[in-house]
Amino acid sequence: xxxxxxxxxxxxxxxxxxxxxxxxxxxxxxxxxxxxxxxxxxxxxxxxxxxxxxxxxxxxxxxxxxxxxxxxxxxxxxxxxxxxxxxxxxxxxxxxxxxxxxxxxxxxxxxxxxxxxxxxxxxxxxxxxxxxxxxxxxxxxxxxxxxxxxxxxxxxxxxxxxxxxxxxxxxxxxxxxxxxxxxxxxxxxxxxxxxxxxxxxxxxxxxxxxxxxxxxxxxxxxxxxxxxxxxxxxxxxxxxxxxxxxxxxxxxxxxxxxxxxxxxxxxxxxxxxxxxxxxxxxxxxxxxxxxxxxxxxxxxxxxxxxxxxxxxxxxxxxxxxxxxxxxxxxxxxxxxxxxxxxxxxxx
Ligand code: ATP
Ligand code: MG
Numbered sequence: 001x002x003x004x005x006x007x008x009x010x011x012x013x014x015x016x017x018x019x020x021x022x023x024x025x026x027x028x029x030x031x032x033x034x035x036x037x038x039x040x041x042x043x044x045x046x047x048x049x050x051x052x053x054x055x056x057x058x059x060x061x062x063x064x065x066x067x068x069x070x071x072x073x074x075x076x077x078x079x080x081x082x083x084x085x086x087x088x089x090x091x092x093x094x095x096x097x098x099x100x101x102x103x104x105x106x107x108x109x110x111x112x113x114x115x116x117x118x119x120x121x122x123x124x125x126x127x128x129x130x131x132x133x134x135x136x137x138x139x140x141x142x143x144x145x146x147x148x149x150x151x152x153x154x155x156x157x158x159x160x161x162x163x164x165x166x167x168x169x170x171x172x173x174x175x176x177x178x179x180x181x182x183x184x185x186x187x188x189x190x191x192x193x194x195x196x197x198x199x200x201x202x203x204x205x206x207x208x209x210x211x212x213x214x215x216x217x218x219x220x221x222x223x224x225x226x227x228x229x230x231x232x233x234x235x236x237x238x239x240x241x242x243x244x245x246x247x248x249x250x251x252x253x254x255x256x257x258x259x260x261x262x263x264x265x266x267x268x269x270x271x272x273x274x275x276x277x278x279x280x281x282x283x284x285x286x287x288x289x290x291x292x293x294x295x296x297x298x299x300x301x302x303x304x305x306x307x308x309x310x311x312x313x314x315x316x317x318x319x320x321x322x323x324x325x326x327x328x329x330x331x332x333x334x335x336x337x338x339x340x341x342x343x344x345x346x347x
Contacts, residue, residue, distance in 0.1 A: 058092045058313040065316055066175065066185045067242070068204035073220050074191035076212040077247035079106040080282060082188040084301070085208075087111075087291040088309035090145035094183035097136065099171070100150035101200055102190040103157075108149035111139045112289030115149040123153040125174045126199065127160050132174045141294055146180075154196070161195045168195065168235055172203040193227050201231040206242035211263055213249045213256040213275070218266065241267075242315075245308060246275035273325045274308040277301060 069082045079102065086096045100107040100115075100122060108115040114137075115121060124130040125148065132148060139145040161167045175185060186208075187200040201207070207228055211217050225241065232239040244267050250256045264271050276282070279301035285292040292301045314323045 058094070058310060059317045059319065060094065060183050061313075061316050064182045064185060065206060066187070066204040067206045067208050068187045068189060068197075068200040069208045069210065070189040070197055070200065070224060071209050071211070071221070072191055072193045072197070072224055073212075077210040077245075077276065078102075078191070079110065079188050080286075081208070081210045081245055081247060081276070081305075082186045083107050083110040083286075084282070084291050084293060084305040085309050085312070086184070086186045087139075087142050087145055087293040088306045089184050089313065090139075090142050091293060091306065092309055092313060093144070094313075095144045095146075095181060096184045096186065097146045097148065097180075097182050098139075099148045099175075099185060099187040099200075101154070101171070101187055101196050102150055103152060103155035104190070105150040105152070105154075106286065107188040108147060109289065110286040110291060111145070111147045112141070113137050113139065113147045113149045115151050117151050117153065119149060119151055121151040121153065122148045122171075123151060123157055126154075126170045126196075127157055127164070129170075132178045133180065136178075136180075142291070158194045158196060161199075168198050169202045171199040172236075175203050193223065198227075198231065201228060201239060202236045205236075205238045206240065208243040208245060209241060210245045210247045211259075212247050213259040215255070215259075217259045217263065241270055243312060244271040246271065248278040249275040250278045272308055272311050273323065274304055274311050276304045276308065279304075 069078050071078055082098055086098045090096045098107055098111060105115045120130065120135040122135060125132050125135055136146050136148050139147055161170070164170070166173070171187075185204075187204060189197045189200050209221070209224065211221075228239060228241060244263060246260050246263060249260065260275060277300050279292070279299060281296040281299040282292045282301035285295035288295055291305075292299060293305065296302060311320070311323045311325075314320055
């Protein structure tokens with residue numbers, strides 16, 4: 001794996017072209033209609049600020065950051081976080097690869113990548129030893145974003161891997177021999193702690209754990225953390241939990257605030273200040289083969305992922321203190337906006 005993507009300097013490329021209205025290249029305050037103090041007006045204001053900052057450029061990591069998105073609990077937002085953070089990092093000017101390591105292939109679907117049974121996929125890489133470069137596809141509409149898709153074949157890989165040589169480190173080897181320069185690799189894990197997830201933990205240096213703001217949010221996490229410790233102890237000394245992201249935060253409920261507080265007191269500095277709101281736009285986007293960044297760039301969901309990506313990028317180069325957290329609590333303010341868009345949908 002080459003890690004010289006940073007030779008291009010900071011992520012100063014302009015925001016790649018618009019995916020749909022209302023994003024626009026060169027959006028400037030002058031050309032925008034006056035913003036009112038309605039929830040939508042505020043959301044539009046936030047969109048402009050976030051996109052403006054995206055164009056300002058973020059620091060590139062010195063080496064490719066390989067981030068494993070894992071939580072063996074199902075439906076907590078792993079895939080949603082992987083694809084939307086990856087798209088956000090690409091919009092911020094980075095070169096980003098999503099590795100879909102879940103036989104469900106949800107990340108591939110959400111990125112609009114074909115993943116029917118005949119498509120060369122991560123299964124071929126892990127089981128057949130095919131070079132990663134032969135299965136990687138560019139993501140339509142998002143410059144700098146790539147995906148190694150998963151097909152249904154991957155469902156058998158957990159068993160097939162058992163008898164293979166170096167079964168825990170096949171993904172790591174494939175990534176190491178990948179020649180293309182990248183700033184980030186995000187690996188979307190299945191909801192289990194089997195050999196596929198172990199391959200991800202051996203290949204990465206960072207673990208990102210999405211935690212859904214609901215009852216039992218922390219239940220089962222001990223097992224994941226023990227696995228991280230085991231892999232660090234035996235196979236990958238650099239592995240650590242770098243990031244916790246609160247997902248599906250519903251600012252109207254006291255429960256969400258309580259869970260967030262509990263997670264923050266438990267994990268402390270690993271928890272991103274930005275949390276992701278529960279948003280109907282986020283859940284709709286995959287059915288159009290899109291991330292929320294392209295599906296509805298002005299939505300609270302898109303803005304919160306852009307913000308989370310910015311926070312991660314700054315932390316990754318030791319500049320976390322520079323993160324102003326101005327929009328970190330967007331989730332709370334923006335629930336009104338989301339309710340609005342939900343009721344629009346019902347009309
Ligand atoms: P699995 O364990 O099955 O792989 P997962 O952890 O990858 O699941 P997702 O598929 O990302 O979880 O999300 C589960 C469901 O919740 C999906 O239907 C997704 O659209 C929805 N969802 C995720 N994040 C949000 C959000 N912030 N607001 C609303 N819905 C969301
Ligand atoms: Mg998933």
